[in-house]
Amino acid sequence: MAPILRISNLKKTYKGGFEALKGVDLDIREGEILALLGPNGAGKTTLISTICGITVPTSGSVTVNGFDTLTQYRQARAMIGLVPQEINLEPFEKVINTVALTRGLFGKRRDDALLERILRRLSLWDKKDSRIRELSGGMKRRVLIAKALSHEPRVLFLDEPTAGVDVDLRKDMWNIVSELKAEGVTVILTTHYIEEAEAISDRVGVISEGRLLLVEEKNALMARMGRKQLTIELREKIAAVPPGLTDLDLELAGDGMSLVYTYDTQKERTGITALLAALSREGITLRDLSTRQSSLEEIFVGLVKEGAA
Numbered sequence: 001m002a003p004i005l006r007i008s009n010l011k012k013t014y015k016g017g018f019e020a021l022k023g024v025d026l027d028i029r030e031g032e033i034l035a036l037l038g039p040n041g042a043g044k045t046t047l048i049s050t051i052c053g054i055t056v057p058t059s060g061s062v063t064v065n066g067f068d069t070l071t072q073y074r075q076a077r078a079m080i081g082l083v084p085q086e087i088n089l090e091p092f093e094k095v096i097n098t099v100a101l102t103r104g105l106f107g108k109r110r111d112d113a114l115l116e117r118i119l120r121r122l123s124l125w126d127k128k129d130s131r132i133r134e135l136s137g138g139m140k141r142r143v144l145i146a147k148a149l150s151h152e153p154r155v156l157f158l159d160e161p162t163a164g165v166d167v168d169l170r171k172d173m174w175n176i177v178s179e180l181k182a183e184g185v186t187v188i189l190t191t192h193y194i195e196e197a198e199a200i201s202d203r204v205g206v207i208s209e210g211r212l213l214l215v216e217e218k219n220a221l222m223a224r225m226g227r228k229q230l231t232i233e234l235r236e237k238i239a240a241v242p243p244g245l246t247d248l249d250l251e252l253a254g255d256g257m258s259l260v261y262t263y264d265t266q267k268e269r270t271g272i273t274a275l276l277a278a279l280s281r282e283g284i285t286l287r288d289l290s291t292r293q294s295s296l297e298e299i300f301v302g303l304v305k306e307g308a309a
């Protein structure tokens with residue numbers, strides 16, 4: 001099946017010469033949820049703005065369901081809903097009018113039943129006649145989502161949808177995203193919260209300094225994150241990993257006073273029993289053992305560092 005979104009060698013250099021995107025290639029399948037992770041200034045917002053036609057790329061192309069976002073802007077833009085990072089709502093407008101107006105701007109005919117469904121789903125129906133300025137920050141975020149859904153997009157972009165929102169609202173957002181997915185909407189979100197990517201995405205992309213460092217199925221990435229380290233402190237210093245142990249993932253550390261064994265927690269066998277038996281065969285005596293798991297955060301930081309090197 002052709003991807004719903006195809007990004008080819010997308011580059012963006014801002015006036016003044018800053019290269020915010022250095023050639024991004026990415027295909028997105030219909031109905032998937034992709035989380036884009038990256039440090040501040042990595043280029044996530046630039047990527048989304050360029051896809052949505054708010055920023056003009058320096059080179060490269062983007063197609064949405066086959067429509068080019070530059071040469072077939074109207075058709076491409078009609079397929080996309082964007083929930084921006086900044087709250088940019090008219091404070092004196094009523095909620096229902098705000099959402100209806102966006103639908104109208106996309107040239108869609110009035111559909112009161114659809115707007116009611118959208119507002120109910122976002123728990124905004126009882127606020128439909130409230131003015132925007134009377135809403136809490138979390139409700140305003142929901143209005144942004146309602147606006148983005150008002151013209152029935154097939155691809156929804158959420159730029160840091162849960163930045164600064166409380167835990168309940170964050171969970172609500174996650175539920176909304178999975179409901180949209182169930183309806184076949186493709187969702188691309190940027191986030192600084194790794195647990196958010198973990199909770200809702202099918203695939204994770206890591207962007208740093210304008211480059212997409214990695215795009216991987218979340219479950220595969222999780223399996224890699226499942227690595228753990230066992231540190232074995234020794235009673236006596238050794239000069240090298242003993243010959244009988246060299247085929248294990250072992251490193252000598254602490255000036256020869258410890259061995260670090262890295263293993264995969266997802267595997268049925270961790271190899272620890274065999275390792276301890278081998279140590280005993282080699283006549284190595286242990287003083288202490290400790291384990292630590294590499295967090296998703298560490299993996300992410302490691303990736304970004306590697307990418308920068």
Ligand SMILES: Nc1ncnc2c1ncn2[C@@H]1O[C@H](COP(=O)(O)OP(=O)(O)OP(=O)(O)O)[C@@H](O)[C@H]1O
Pocket residue numbers: 014015016018020038039040041042043044045046047
């Ligand atoms: N209009 C602009 N003119 C010049 N440089 C810009 C402009 N917009 C963004 N940049 C620069 O491009 C880089 C990428 O910015 P962008 O907002 O895309 O990053 P981001 O990954 O979304 O960051 P954050 O996580 O902080 O939102 C930054 O260094 C930023 O300063």
